[in-house]
Ligand code: NAD
């Protein structure tokens with residue numbers, strides 16, 4: 001399949017840390033996209049064993065005229081490898097190549113590669129420049145934008161990390177052609193998220209284009225990626241370090257992170273857990289009076305049409321509560337949920353454990 005749409009861009013406005021997000025087909029192989037990067041002798045492309053055979057040679061060739069040395073590091077693939085041991089492979093590569101503090105890191109892959117490369121860039125020599133080249137739908141619409149970087153801890157998801165912005169994000173839509181269908185659906189979860197929390201017109205647009213998105217229709221995908229990046233840029237531009245507003249981007253994530261860590265990282269995809277977590281958060285929002293049952297059903301139907309699970313795994317209510325207390329939004333042991341206070345608007349608040357147990361009873365498999 002060929003995806004061909006003219007490139008467009010979204011600017012993320014963060015003062016001296018501002019950067020462009022370019023969206024289009026064939027971007028990663030075009031050397032002109034890298035001309036504005038800071039001058040440096042060496043580059044390290046961090047990717048994984050799945051993405052490297054598909055795209056690393058193209059990126060490397062595009063960078064060859066810009067850097068004297070371009071190295072490629074292939075990490076093991078998967079959420080289960082988003083850990084200290086794998087992160088250390090990036091530092092091993094940087095040090096063994098004699099990389100200096102101007103070395104530019106390129107994150108070529110999905111959110112796992114992007115989050116780990118970003119964290120390595122934030123930490124190596126106290127900070128080196130990095131570029132996000134996201135190759136999953138999820139990474140193009142969410143994880144590559146906004147500067148959250150992290151690794152997982154066995155006791156909690158994304159618990160160790162830093163805010164560190166890239167120099168540039170290149171969303172090459174052509175890379176989505178090789179994405180497995182399950183991964184495409186996972187990306188749709190984060191696209192759907194932007195509707196109920198921020199933009200009801202976008203939610204209606206997704207509902208009327210969900211079949212086109214699942215079928216990877218190029219114009220529909222390009223619009224979905226661009227609108228998602230615009231919303232994310234608007235939110236992050238107001239609250240880079242999540243002191244308030246940015247938390248709305250975690251709609252569905254408190255339940256979702258519990259599913260991911262409770263089942264073991266990689267069992268459910270992050271986007272699958274977020275999709276199901278949004279169903280659970282919608283039920284909680286209804287119980288708290290923010291939305292009605294019809295809106296819960298509307299959102300659930302869309303998530304199902306995107307090919308995502310809408311019934312949560314039966315981990316047990318106490319285990320869910322235990323896992324959710326480890327969430328970064330928790331304060332003094334109180335779980336704080338992102339809920340809808342009306343369609344198109346979200347807030348963060350606590351909820352009585354008894355109410356959360358009712359939601360779990362309603363949403364989990366028997
Ligand atoms: P992922 O990085 O594991 O990629 C999914 C799978 O697709 C992997 O097997 C990968 O090798 C493969 N892949 C990547 N690009 C491909 C392509 N073009 N063709 C074929 N296969 C390809 O998962 P993801 O869904 O991209 O990212 C999930 C991660 O992102 C989670 O760790 C999550 O916590 C994180 N995340 C971070 C943020 C943030 O703001 N930093 C936001 C959302 C999610």
Ligand code: GLY
Nearest residue numbers: 146148246249250
């Ligand atoms: N994915 C949530 C955030 O970037 O804040």
